Amino acid sequence: MTTSLPEGATPPPLPLQGLDVLFEGKRSALFWLALKSGFWTVLTLGFYRFWMKTRLRRWYWSAIRPGGHPLEYVGDPLEKLLGFFIAVVILTFYIGIVNLALMFVSFSVFQSSAVGYTASFLGVIPVWFYAQYRARRYVLGRTRWRGVRFGLEKGAWGYAWRALVHWLITIVSAGLLWPRMTFWLEKYKTDRTYFGSARLEQGGNWWMLYRAAIPFALGLVLFAGLTLWLFWLDPVIPYSTEWFSGDAERIEDQFWTEGIAGNLMQVIRLLWLIPAMLVMVYGAVHYRFASRRILASHKRAVGVQMRSKLNSLRISVIYVLGTTIAYLLLFVGIFSxxxxxxxxxxxxxxxxxxxxxxxxxxxxxxxxxxxxxxxxYLSVFLFWSVLHNVFVTYPLMRHMAVTLSLRDVAGLADISQRARDEFAEAEGFAEALDLGAAI
Known part of the structure; x- marks a missing residue:
């Protein structure tokens, strides 16, 4: 399915109008590809996963066709494997030496291991953000369209400390400034992204993302209100100090007879929390993808403008149905x-x-x-991975592709090639930290 241009060849002419993005790929072909590559991954005890991911990416990339011209993924599975080994060696040194020092200080100064474990966990967080940025840089550096490479500037540690600061601000604000964090972290990455010689820019402001958070905010308010009603204003199980007088057996008997059985209709009110939680889940999915749509519609380069019509309700349906099918098979397989x-x-x-x-x-x-x-056991998870690709990843990527378009594409004619981005560890840190499972 992949078509590539020889190095230095002239790409086809651009249309005068904008470019719509097509998705050309059959679900059945993906199923067999995921099944075969997953089988070899199980047979090789996981080593083939670098080749599996490369083959799946090439399939997905070639199916996405802006203006009818497919994307190309030119990543090499060997560089993924070597990068993974490099990252494992570095992380082993970090975990072995740094954590040992932290535990020594924790026992020597605080007479407890809790401080050491906490510091060790917090110390991994910046590496996690570093790995995210490096993985994105690798994927962009190995992606081409019309023979022109994408790229991402160096700046992984800059992204890591910014992510830490934004997360701290978001936590202190009790989540009210989450859209601010989403916008500025995406802007940091987008403003360092290139297509050939053209540099992308993230326009807009973080206030525009608040409308994407409305469903989640409504679900959160509904859940908080129900919790206040069920456990404070009109408790499901009224509190009684008499329950705590006497021996443990008497307390337990009073709790079940007077608390649960005596207030059965009251306890049934807890079911109201289920729809509130479902609204929150939908709101979280809606925010994730609606914010992507808003941000994508404000991405631009010189003479190029992107536009997205992504439907967050459709995305939610895909997530619910797809994950239900995949996990249903997982549970059925395990019990079988x-x-x-x-x-x-x-x-x-x-x-x-x-x-x-x-x-x-x-x-x-x-x-x-x-x-x-x-x-x-591994076969069950193999089929789960296959179905997740077929019923979740495939429809998600297809929908995101066909709802994206390029407007004002005159600037594409002035774009020249960029040098190949070389770096040793590829996606190694993302793989070692289990961040590289996604396509």
Whole structure:
């Protein structure tokens, strides 16, 4: 599906009008690609995942076609693998040396390990933001359109400390300044993004994102109001000091007879919290993608303007249905494996196998027994990954692509090629910190 231009070749002429983005890719083809690459990933105990991710990205990128011309992903799985090893070595040094020093200071000064664990966790957070920026830089640096490379300037540590400051401000403001954090962090990345020689710019202001947060704010207010009503103004289980007099058995008996059973209709009112939580979940998904739509419509370069018509309600439906299908298979698969083990071994033998009393599959050697169970277990997660690609990632990327368009594209004619971005660790930190699972 991928079409590429030779280095230095002239791309096709641009239309006078804007460019709509097409998505050309069949779900069935993605299913078989994800299944085959996932099978090899399981067979190689995870090492093939760098090749799997590369193949999936090439498929998705070639399916997204602004103006009919496909994107190209030219990442190399070997550089991903080597980058992962480099990142693991660096993180091992950090975890081994820095954490050891932190724990020593914690025990010496504070006579407790809690301070050391807390400092160790907080110390990983800037590395996490650093890895996010580096992963985005790598993906952009290995993406081309019409033969012209994208790119992202260096600035991972600058992004990391800015993210820490914005998160601190957001937490202190009890979340009221979340749109401010979203805007400024995205602006930092966008203003350092290039398409060839053209530098992108994030326009607008952070106030414009508040309208995207309205559904979540309404859900939060509804949930807070119901909580206040159910547990303070008209408690579901009225508080009584008499419950706490006497022995533990009497307290428990009073709680269930007078508290729960005696106020059953009151307890049923707790069900009102379920729709409030669903509204909050929808609001969170709505904000995430509606803010992307608003920000995308304010991205521009010289002579180029982007526009997005992303539908957050459609995105929410995709998330709900897709994740339901994927996780339903996961649960069915896990329980099927348990059922298979019980049917083969019997309940008593199966329980003894769990504590090491007998071999899991009778006369089979322990190594083969473990391999069979591991293969079945990994196969379930393989199919979960395949279905997640087919029913979540695929429709999400298709919808985001077809709702995006380019306006005022005259500036594209003046864009020249940029040099290839070379850096050693590729997405290694994102992979090592489990941030690189997404396409």
């Amino acid at each position: 494996i348990l059922g298979l083990a019980l049917s083969l071994l019997g309940a008593g033998t199966f329980l003894e196998a769990q504590i090491g009393g007998v071999e899991p599959f009778g006369a089979l050697p322990r190594l083969i027994s473990v391999a069979i169970l591991a293969a079945l």
